[in-house]
Amino acid sequence: MDNAVRVLSTLALKGAVHNLAGHYEATGGVRIDADFAPTLALLDRLRGGEGADVVILTREGLDDMAREGRVVADSCVDLARSYVGLAVKAGFAHLDIATEPALRAALLAARSVAYSRIGASGILFAQLIERLGIASEINARACIIPSGFTAERLVSGEADLAVQQISELKQVGGIEVIGPIPRELQTPAVFSAGRVAASAKAAQADRLLRFLASREVAPVLRESGLEP
Template identity: 80%
Template sequence: MSDAVRVLSTLALKGAVQALAGQYQAAGGARIDADFAPTLALLDRLRAGEAADVVILTREGLDEVAREGRVAAESCVDLARSFVGVAVKAGAPHPDITTEAALRKALLAARAVAYSRLGASGILFAKLIERLGIASEINARAVIIPQGFTAERLVSGEADLAIQQISELKQVPHIEVVGPIPRELQTPAVFSAGRMCASQNVGEADRLLRYLASSEVAPALRESGLEP
């Protein structure tokens, strides 16, 4: 049995998992060996046979791999909710994004908007700009990244606004989170965890799942931009 528990996690939980790893190990838990990527990319990797003990995905993604028999359904637990937000480079003016009309105006006024192609936030944003009737204008000058942190494009100067889960925006230094997209325009993503059926480290995997679902981790989740 390994002295580490292998975790494949969506990027939205990267800050929280990294913050909690040392604390968990100090309390007697196994070392957390974690890799982070968007849910859709992780689903492809799991279906290609990549091994792990614990996976953290959107609830929809976790349900899919549970139905496929890759994750033990009885082990699945909800961890946190996350909202999509807007960020600017540190020191830049914060646009008004508090209403649908204000958000539309801010997006159209930006030189370029960065968003992700694969993540839950990018999928939501692509649908949102269609709904707002500004998809062609935004996409004509958007910086659409395949995966990773959109706020890095603020630091590089490629974009004026970055769109992503607030917990992902907060992973990038030298940026400022303006706030969430108006909540009536989005459905929060629920991130959940489960144990892989093929795990060779069942005891440690289940212990980690209990820890991640406990009230003890709530402060770290909040600090990283998530709602427990």
């Protein structure tokens, strides 16, 4: 792994990082050795001593790591903004979710809704259905996964609707993204990157961070469902 930069990244950036890795190496960068998991899981791994050179987390998670001295604060850069959306299995009707009443009706009409227990999107969704007063009805038949891609439960037939960051929904084939949850009902997640303080590859890590934050990367972020 001497010729690679080790990256621990939130799932929301998986598509973008995979699409960028080959181009980065071909244009003179080192190989990107990336592993992906929800931010909360990555925080536990970093606190447990797992090594890495660059981390991509929610801004809140990255700030925590900087305060704890695990990430170099001056290296931190914001990469993208992400909204939580809903998806259905390919070919299924796209329900109206453009307003709060329409979203509420769509969720209640679903046989089962898939969401993640520890992901940023799942936390937001759990709070949202509480605010809408439908948590007990939704959770009684929800497909709540510990981590991973909720849209896989659409393909398997376990759920009618999947909730997750739009960039994560788009990682699964055989599904269609309906659109975002109404923006007035959510606060977008900001995903940011920084160099791990214990990294022995500071120069390579900093070069990768500059690349990820560059205008060159913006179209790839948009294609993956993120806003640069």
